[in-house]
Amino acid sequence: MSKALEGHQWQEFSGVEPNPTAETLDKAVAIVKEQGIDYILAVGGGSVIDGSKYVAAAAKYDGDGWDILIGKHTVSDAVPLGAILTLPATGSESNQGAVITKKATQDKLAFLSPFVQPKFAVLDPDAMKTLPERQLINGIVDAWVHVCEQYITLPSGAMVQDGYAETLLKNLKALGNSFDDRDSNKWRSNLMWSANQALNGLIGTGVPQDWATHMIGHELTALWGVDHARSLAIIQPSLLRNQIESKRAKLEQMGKNVFGLEQNDDLAERTINEIEAFYHSLEVATQLTEHGEDKPGAIASVLEQLKSHGLVALGEGQAITLEESEKILESAIK
Known part of the structure; x- marks a missing residue:
């Protein structure tokens, strides 16, 4: 970078931390x-x-x-x-x-x-060559949940957005399954582009969006320093189980089109299980442990933060009240 900026007047500011303050x-x-x-x-x-x-x-x-x-x-x-x-x-x-x-x-x-x-x-995927494994895994999970927040909502008949979202999810799943190939240019390029496409506005155009997993996950990061992506993996499976009836149609669609599951009465439930298994395959936890031994206190702390930020009606249908958030946290916190 310094060489590229020769001939220009510039100043460096360093020290921006993860979850910048x-x-x-x-x-x-x-x-x-x-x-x-x-x-x-x-x-x-x-x-x-x-x-x-x-x-x-x-x-x-x-x-x-x-x-x-x-x-x-x-x-x-x-x-x-x-x-x-x-x-x-x-x-x-x-x-x-x-x-x-x-x-x-x-x-x-x-x-x-x-x-x-x-x-x-x-x-430039070459910039990824020195990234630690944890950061690459976080990238997969973060991009995965970004897609899900815009996809696992309500049926909208948006064939282009749904199809592209499903393609991105299949790509990210394949990258997770082929993590041993992470040093190849092909693997790095596909993660870099998939993560970009997951949140550049394209797949969310004209469709309902959720973002409740992010809103609750942000509080885990703020309170206990949990990596952003890992906070999402902790919250999402519990949230999907809590909201399964309103999300059933899209979960079933995801189960068939992303995971290749057979249609039957518990397809939505099995889809959530597959999502959770995907995180576990990457050695990413789906329950919070960073809070210590005081589970009731941890739940109360998150709920207080949500309330103070006005996050009392989350999700595509604003159905996730503080009471529902409490149920989600009861499952998501160990």
Whole structure:
């Protein structure tokens, strides 16, 4: 990167952590404001790109950048940014969203704005060569749940979106099954592109979307530092079982078209079992253990966070109340 930027005036800001915090990012905001920096280049994975989106937006705002996350300020301008992806998972390089954590209050919130959509994104699978196995597995799981959030909802007759979503799920399943081939360019390329397509807006166009797994999972990350992807694997199977009746038709469709299961009365249940087995095949847990021994206390903590963030009617039908979230957590927390 340094060589490519020869002849340009530039400054590096490093130290953006996984699940980027406002506390760290506000230091970058101050630099951008003080030095009049007019372009941001995000080099990294979803955390770096999300963080850069926050910096880009907050640098054009006179108040506290956290106001963007709590809805006190609507982004109307941002420093332009580009992205060079090194870790495929979130699709942040090709979308308008970002998720930021406030460490002091253990809040993890999202914002969306067309003003922070990267102007370009470079996706080079060679950048993945040095990634640890855990990050590659997280990338598969994260992309998988991104697709599911836009697919396992209500039947909408959207043949293109459903077909493309099913293709992405089959691709991700195949990548998980062939994880031993992760050093090949073909494997890396397919993960990088699948993760991008999972959350660039295409498969969600015109169809119901869920995102309850993400909203609850964010609280696990904020409270106990659980990897984002792994928080999703913890919540999703329990959530799907809780919401099985409203999601039955799409679960059955997924069972047939993604897992190749035979149609019968318990097809939806078996599809959820297959999803959970897929996570286990990657050695990803589907129950939380990071909370320690106090399960009731852990559930209460998550519910309090959900309530404080106004997340009291989640899902495509807003059917996941705090009472339903409690049932989901009862199953998802060991």
